Amino acid sequence: MTVDVDSVTAAVPPAGPPPGEPVTTAVDARARRGALTRVRASFLNKFLLPFCVFALFIGAWYLISGLTLTKQQRFMLPLPHDVIRVGILDWGNFKVILEALRYTVIVTFIGLAISMVLGVLAAVLMSQASWIESSLYPWAVVLQTVPILALTPVLSFFFGFALTSRTIVCVIIAFFPIVSNTLFGLQSVDRGMHELFTLHHTGRLTRLWKLQLPAAMPAMFSGFRVAAGLSVIGAIVGEFFFKQGNAGLGTNLSVYSSRLEGERLWATTLVASLLGIAVFVLFGWLARRVVGRWYQPKRG
Amino acid sequence: MTLTTEPPRAGAEALRFAGVSKRFKDGTVALTDADLTVAPGEFVSVVGPSGCGKSTLLRIASGLDAASDGEVNVHSKSVGYVFQDATLLPWRNVRANVGLLAELEHMERAERDGRVRDAIELVGLTGFEKHLPHELSGGMRMRVSLARSMVLAPDVFLFDEPFGALDEITRERLNDELLRMFSQRNFAALFITHSVQEAVFLSGRVLVMTGRPGRVKTEVAVPFDYPREPELRYSAEFAALCGEVSRHLRDV
Numbered sequence: 001m002t003v004d005v006d007s008v009t010a011a012v013p014p015a016g017p018p019p020g021e022p023v024t025t026a027v028d029a030r031a032r033r034g035a036l037t038r039v040r041a042s043f044l045n046k047f048l049l050p051f052c053v054f055a056l057f058i059g060a061w062y063l064i065s066g067l068t069l070t071k072q073q074r075f076m077l078p079l080p081h082d083v084i085r086v087g088i089l090d091w092g093n094f095k096v097i098l099e100a101l102r103y104t105v106i107v108t109f110i111g112l113a114i115s116m117v118l119g120v121l122a123a124v125l126m127s128q129a130s131w132i133e134s135s136l137y138p139w140a141v142v143l144q145t146v147p148i149l150a151l152t153p154v155l156s157f158f159f160g161f162a163l164t165s166r167t168i169v170c171v172i173i174a175f176f177p178i179v180s181n182t183l184f185g186l187q188s189v190d191r192g193m194h195e196l197f198t199l200h201h202t203g204r205l206t207r208l209w210k211l212q213l214p215a216a217m218p219a220m221f222s223g224f225r226v227a228a229g230l231s232v233i234g235a236i237v238g239e240f241f242f243k244q245g246n247a248g249l250g251t252n253l254s255v256y257s258s259r260l261e262g263e264r265l266w267a268t269t270l271v272a273s274l275l276g277i278a279v280f281v282l283f284g285w286l287a288r289r290v291v292g293r294w295y296q297p298k299r300g
Numbered sequence: 301m302t303l304t305t306e307p308p309r310a311g312a313e314a315l316r317f318a319g320v321s322k323r324f325k326d327g328t329v330a331l332t333d334a335d336l337t338v339a340p341g342e343f344v345s346v347v348g349p350s351g352c353g354k355s356t357l358l359r360i361a362s363g364l365d366a367a368s369d370g371e372v373n374v375h376s377k378s379v380g381y382v383f384q385d386a387t388l389l390p391w392r393n394v395r396a397n398v399g400l401l402a403e404l405e406h407m408e409r410a411e412r413d414g415r416v417r418d419a420i421e422l423v424g425l426t427g428f429e430k431h432l433p434h435e436l437s438g439g440m441r442m443r444v445s446l447a448r449s450m451v452l453a454p455d456v457f458l459f460d461e462p463f464g465a466l467d468e469i470t471r472e473r474l475n476d477e478l479l480r481m482f483s484q485r486n487f488a489a490l491f492i493t494h495s496v497q498e499a500v501f502l503s504g505r506v507l508v509m510t511g512r513p514g515r516v517k518t519e520v521a522v523p524f525d526y527p528r529e530p531e532l533r534y535s536a537e538f539a540a541l542c543g544e545v546s547r548h549l550r551d552v
Contacts, residue, residue, distance in 0.1 A: 192387040195364055199381055200404040210403075214391050294391040294432050 075262035087267020111170020119178030166238030181223025185216025314488035320370035353514025
């Protein structure tokens with residue numbers, strides 16, 4: 001069974017780098033020439049066209065507000081420049097909005113962080129045995145489908161009308177997409193890879209840590225992204241109903257609407273929308289930072 | 301059924317199947333009364349029509365599936381299993397993928413690093429250590445998969461159509477290199493393939509299986525000495541042996 005290793009290696013040519021097997025990241029010269037045209041096309045698609053839609057939208061706003069509403073009705077839809085002038089450029093008003101934004105951001109991120117921890121833990125637990133999954137998952141669905149407004153009176157009994165109740169609303173709304181996406185990610189690991197780990201008698205924890213969790217990262221992050229958007233909604237809805245403590249964007253929305261202060265109302269709505277967009281973009285960026293190195297979602 | 305895995309003994313077979321059958325829960329018989337042996341340092345290939353239980357043979361030998369009946373002995377400290385797909389972890393670079401199995405077997409860091417370096421050199425991927433799987437061609441991914449198993453220096457290697465998805469040119473090159481590794485590492489190999497040429501080129505014996513239920517029908521001995529040169533593929537004797545195996549396959 002022994003072989004003279006030296007004589008064998010001497011008879012066989014040494015292994016060079018494999019010729020003719022190109023690394024697929026190499027850039028083709030022709031592709032480079034086409035790149036400039038493509039940059040122009042992508043600028044048009046990515047920025048110019050959406051901007052045109054935005055311009056049309058503002059135009060329609062002016063038309064509706066300026067031509068169809070009387071001065072008395074205009075609180076419903078003030079002219080765009082009035083919204084900017086009163087809501088944003090008036091520092092006194094804008095400071096109030098920014099202060100509210102700060103509290104909304106705090107609630108959003110506390111709620112989101114709790115949902116992330118609980119959601120990933122629940123998904124990991126469910127992935128360990130099908131009986132755990134079948135006993136817990138339906139209740140996660142129920143939690144998602146229960147109308148949040150129906151829960152608010154009950155929440156106020158137990159947790160009061162301030163930060164705690166607002167955060168709980170966030171968690172209830174943001175929890176499910178994290179659970180379902182993470183669970184899907186943990187369960188869709190390639191069978192061959194599982195067998196590879198089985199062949200080497202890998203324990204549950206190692207399998208989870210070295211195979212399932214990393215493989216689930218892309219799905220987990222798309223869950224986080226959806227949950228982040230929902231958490232903003234949860235925070236604002238929560239503030240709308242639980243008005244004690246520091247005023248958030250939702251608190252102010254309800255105040256301004258009851259006082260028919262159209263300009264400040266619309267300015268607050270604008271800021272709330274920007275917050276939603278910001279967390280969505282933030283989590284898109286985070287996902288690219290964490291998994292973009294090895295995971296390329298297939299594009300059509 | 302029994303599956304015993306023991307350290308290699310002098311004079312013993314590396315791998316032995318005696319009267320092994322496999323019946324799935326739905327009643328399908330994948331394998332019936334299969335007998336085969338692979339001696340230490342011997343390269344044996346299995347060809348047969350698709351669905352004849354070739355892969356089931358390997359799954360039983362590795363312990364991934366249990367046989368319904370019969371006896372399976374594997375005399376080896378560790379068994380290398382090379383899948384049809386490269387099954388690389390896409391978030392690990394080449395070096396980390398090659399080190400994976402050693403990591404799972406709790407091999408010491410210093411020894412692991414050395415063996416990983418050697419294995420990467422053995423498959424000709426030195427310089428690609430930091431590349432991620434998606435940056436590699438199909439052939440290179442399969443080299444990484446081979447290197448990953450080589451790190452554990454198994455005495456018995458099970459190959460489940462590893463080059464089936466590759467183009468002809470890459471497949472032939474990897475066949476040549478696999479034989480070079482076989483000469484250097486001297487493992488026993490059971491190689492499943494649907495390519496008659498590949499089977500004849502690599503093996504000392506080619507087993508022909510019948511389909512449904514799977515059974516080892518006949519074996520063809522390949523008398524060429526190792527190391528084998530790529531030009532062997534174009535010799536008359538080689539063609540004649542391929543013809544013989546193909547004839548058996550047609551009669552199945």
